[in-house]
Structures are given as C-alpha cells and as structure tokens.
Amino acid sequence: MLNRLLPDEIRVLSWAPAPSPEFSARFDCVRRKYRYFFPRGSLDLGLMGKAAALLVGGHDFRNFCKMDVGNGVVDYKRSIFQASVTVMQQNDPQLESPYDMCEVTIEGKAFLWHQIRCIVSVLFLVGEGKEEPQIVTQLLNPEQPKPQYPLAVDLPLVLFECEYEHLLDWQHEQEELSRVVLKMQATWTANAVKAAMIGKMLANVEPKLEAPVLAQADSLVMGVKPKVYQPLLKRQTCSTLETKIDHYVKRRKLKKNEDNDQSGDVEMK
Amino acid sequence: MLNRLLPDEIRVLSWAPAPSPEFSARFDCVRRKYRYFFPRGSLDLGLMGKAAALLVGGHDFRNFCKMDVGNGVVDYKRSIFQASVTVMQQNDPQLESPYDMCEVTIEGKAFLWHQIRCIVSVLFLVGEGKEEPQIVTQLLNPEQPKPQYPLAVDLPLVLFECEYEHLLDWQHEQEELSRVVLKMQATWTANAVKAAMIGKMLANVEPKLEAPVLAQADSLVMGVKPKVYQPLLKRQTCSTLETKIDHYVKRRKLKKNEDNDQSGDVEMK
Secondary structure, rough: HHHHHHOOOOOEEEEEEOOOOOOOOOOOEEEEEEEEEOOOOOOOOOHHHHHHHOHHHHHHEEHHOOOOOOHHOOOOEEEEEEEEEEEEEEOEEOOOOOOOOEEEEEEEOHHHHHHHHHHHHHHHHHOOOOOOOHHHHOOOOOOOOOOOOEEEEEEEEHHHHHEEOOOOOEEEEEHHHHHHHHHHHHHHHHHHHHHHHHHHHHHHHHHHHHOOOOOOOHHOOOOOOOOOOEEEOOOOOOOHHHHHHHHHHHHEEEEEOOOHHHHOOOEEE | OOOHOOOOOOOOOOOOOOOOOOOOOOOOEEEEEEEEEEOOOOOHHHOOOOHHHOOOOEEOHHHHHOOOOOOOOOOOEEEEEEEEEEEEEOOOOOOOOOOOOOEEEEOOOOOOOOOHHHHHHHHHHHHHOOOOOOOOHHOHHHHHHOHHHHHEEEOEEEEEEEEEOOOOEEOHHHHHHHHHHHHHHHHHHHHHHHHHHHHHHHHHHHOOOOOOOOOOOHHHHHOOOOOOOOOHHHOEEEEOOOHHHHHHHHHHOOOOHHHHHHOOOEOOO
C-alpha cells in the first residue's frame, strides 16, 4: 500500500482510476474548497463576514496574491464562488469566547499564489476594526497598486476538497482507512490535549491581568505587529504588474504577445 | 527578569519571598493538585468516576506506583483528599462526543513515583469496561502483589497547584505577566488550530468507515494494546516490596532499622 512509502504527514484515504490518460488532478479541478482555521481572539466575525462576501464573483485578485510574473502568470482574474466566516466550535454555548475556533471557507475554480493567505490577512485587519469591509472592493480594483502587507501564516490553511467535472469512482479500503483514522485520532489527541492544558493554565492566569490580553489570533500574521497602525491605502506599494512584466520582458524571460496584447497573455521563453 | 534566562517551556508567573530560610517548595507543600487531560474516546466516565472515588483516603499505594526502593522509599502509605473525573469541554452541548476533552483531578499532600500515571492507567481500564471500579480497592490491598501494567503517557499530566501552610505573598509583575500570556496564547493557538484541522478531517473521513474507530484515548497508554485482554489480577506480578527491600539490603545499599522494624523505615547508606 502506498501509505507505507509516504511520509507520516501524507496519507492516502482513497483512490480513483483516472477517467482519461490526459486527466490532471490539478488542472482538471473545477471546484476547490479551502479552509483557514483561527481563534476568535479580538476579531469581529460579523465584519469579517461582510468583507468576505465582497470577494465573491469574478474579480482581478492581483492585490490579493504574490504576483508570479516570473512564472508567466499575468492574468489575475479569478472567480470566487463562495466565501464565509463561521464559528466552528464554541467554547461555551451561551457565551462568545476569544478561544472559540473559527474558520474562513473559500471556494473557487482556481487560485493565485498565496491568494488565501493574502485574503485572510486582510480579513484579519477588518476583524480587528483597522480596516472597513469595503477595503476588499478597493483592493479588487486593478488600478489600485498593491499595498505592502504581511501574509497570514500557512499552518491553518487546508485545501479541503477538490471537485472534478466527471464524477470520480473513489475506492476505499476499509482496513487501511481504519489504520489512518486511528493514527489521525492519536495526532488529534496529542494536539487537543496540549491545547487543553495550556487553555486551562490561561484560564487561571488571565484573571490576574489588570489589562486583558486578546492575542489568540495575533500569532497567525507573519512579522511583528507595529505599535501604530498604518492604513493599507496609505502604505508603500509593491511594484505594479506592468512594471513587473516590463522587468521580465527586458530580461527576455517573457515574450509579449503583440497580436493579442489586450488579453495580457504572455509566453515564457 | 528570570524568564529571559529560562528555556521557553518554563515560565515564571509570579514569585514570593520564602517565609523562612529552611522553607522548601517541595517538602513544605501541604496540598498538591494534579490534572490529567484525556479525550472521552470510548471511555465510560461514570465508571471511571466510581473507581476514582475509591482512591480517596489513606491507603497503601504500592500497587499504584513504581516502587522506588533504591532511593529509600519503603513507606507507600499516602492520602488522597479528592479524586474526580469530569468533562472539561463538551464538543456539542446536547451530545456526548468521543472528542470531548475530559480530566482526572487528584489532590493529596504527597505522591509516589509515577503514582498519577499508574492511577490513570487503571482508570482507563475501568473506563473501557475491562475492569470493575472495585479493582481499585483490590489493588489498594498491600497483600495483593502488583500486576504488570503499562503507565499512562506523561504528556497530559500537570502539577497544577501547590498549597503551603503559610500563605505565601505572591508578587505579580503585570508587564511580564502580559508577555507570558501573549506567548501562551500563541502556543495555545498553534495546538488548537492543529487539533481543529485534524478534527475537521476526521469528521469527514469517519463516516466512510464501516466499523467505527474510537481510539481517541488509546494513544495515552504506553506500549501496544494486546488483542486479547488479560485481567489485571490474572497477570504476571512484579517483585514484591519485601523482595525489593531484601535485594537492596543484600547489596548493602539499605540498612534495616531493627529497633523500629514495624514502621517500615529504612535508611540509605
């Protein structure tokens, strides 16, 4: 079985015969669902949900990704089918807690490099009340140069589901599936027990604080949090897509398609 | 500040002046509270609670510890003030789940080597329905030789509180306390996010199993689970306390106190 040859963190749950010899698990995917897990902390989920809703539809996402011009990506139009912010597990059914586990769920056909981590980073700023939900619409304008902002960390991001045009004929092997679940439960237990231990300690220590600390979600954004917040639209901007394309054209790594310039298509040499 | 010199996993939250030069944080402690965290899995918490209640009081705990005769410990009488098994965090307020986080809480003045991990291991056997709660009373009988059984793993065990006869004058430094809480929240988040990710995956995979797997708590007992269960009282036994004492007396590492033999006191040479 393949699982014996794979590293521990990669497990095969089931397999399906490829519907055709040309089938590509990556390029024939018609719907991808990503989840990003985070604790509530001091975040306003309502504001984050409003901002997430503004992502839905076909937009130019150049300001919500790391532009990968060097690899020939110059078309940044993508479609997001669904985007939501929900509580996944509430600590106390009666009461909101900064320790409630939440998730951002985003569905689309295809995504850009670091697109989800950029989106989540901006959603966090909205949740902290530092930006209005409308910042999403402003950043979706391709005329707006991309402000510099840090990515959300990679740990909580999962590509959770992929759908294909043809229904695949998934095969489960019960014995192997049991073994994988057993192992996953043990890994879950190790992490959940540690979280419970630290959570219980925090519940004892936090009442001793004169000023509450609500930094549960802060560690999910890379870099150091600045003391004074600088609004996104007032920050230094990254070089524009056009500058980047020119850079690669000059270095003769990209060839501009003169016949069809409007489409923004370029070819890698 | 001391915290800058300590390894990351050890943090000072507050300090108190020693009430006397002879004060010992270890030997002057009059009440210790241990917590052991575990997921419900397939365990019957009611049975475990009944078994835990039988531990309360003054007993000879030689069958619930690793006998440390080599270090001169020959008196295995200890008192447990309180022992309970409770749900710490319920996944769904309406429904019991194998993913509910639970805890064993045990309070006493002083404990033997590996005493809590031995107790928890036996409580797990009771919770699995493999032993009756009364096994606790049977094992508390010093005439009963100690059956061989594995320890519960150390990860979920926390010495949570220590009380001293004289109230100590605890000093908190707010700025440092904030820093520690901030760091602890980040550690909590890393573990809670991982648990949430794996938990969500399991919720998707488990319905595909024909026979459910409830191994959430199994990874907390050391060693491999035998296919056929061997009842504790039918297992091979460890060498008795008397044999161990004789062994050390012969090796002249222990001196039997002939004047006061009944007390079981011995001295290390």
